[in-house]
Amino acid sequence: MKARIHVSLKPGVLDPQGKAILGALESMGFDGVQDARQGKLIELDLDDDTDADTARARVDDMCRRLLANTVIEKYTIDLEG
Amino acid sequence: MKARIHVSLKPGVLDPQGKAILGALESMGFDGVQDARQGKLIELDLDDDTDADTARARVDDMCRRLLANTVIEKYTIDLEG
Numbered sequence: 001m002k003a004r005i006h007v008s009l010k011p012g013v014l015d016p017q018g019k020a021i022l023g024a025l026e027s028m029g030f031d032g033v034q035d036a037r038q039g040k041l042i043e044l045d046l047d048d049d050t051d052a053d054t055a056r057a058r059v060d061d062m063c064r065r066l067l068a069n070t071v072i073e074k075y076t077i078d079l080e081g
Numbered sequence: 082m083k084a085r086i087h088v089s090l091k092p093g094v095l096d097p098q099g100k101a102i103l104g105a106l107e108s109m110g111f112d113g114v115q116d117a118r119q120g121k122l123i124e125l126d127l128d129d130d131t132d133a134d135t136a137r138a139r140v141d142d143m144c145r146r147l148l149a150n151t152v153i154e155k156y157t158i159d160l161e162g
Contacts, residue, residue: 006122008122008124021123021147021148024147025143025147028146028147030139030142030143032127032130032131032139033125033126033127033128034126034127034128035125035126036123036124036125036126037123037124038121038122038123039121039122039123039124040119040120040121040122041087041089041119041120041121041122042102042117042119042120043117043118043119043120044114044116045114045115045116045117046113046114046115047113047114047115050113058111058113061111062106062111065109066102066105066106066109067102
């Protein structure tokens, strides 16, 4: 089973990487870009011996305890397979 | 129009962040995780005055010139709206 976790900054939190991308694109002559945000996409290969609900609960626990700083970040979990 | 760009390491390229995540999960007692990989997810808000093909070509150019190091990274582009 594969878990895809998208970790991104909560709305209102300053995104310096996004701002850096936006500035660089503009300085390179790419107009028409209104905003840019950068997050993390973490892919986990999990053993297949658990059901989807159990796997989702475990991955959620991994996010809360390690993969996301829930003070400033939010996350979504997609399970495949 | 929104572009979602997933930048990830090419197969075979060492992923130190992925290995660090894997090691940390194991040391925290999360078993059953076979592998972990970390990539970037960049979201761009684009002006709506271009058609999808033109927008895709421009975002591809942004990826080649700035957003991805195509020597060790690959990327996918999803357009929405």
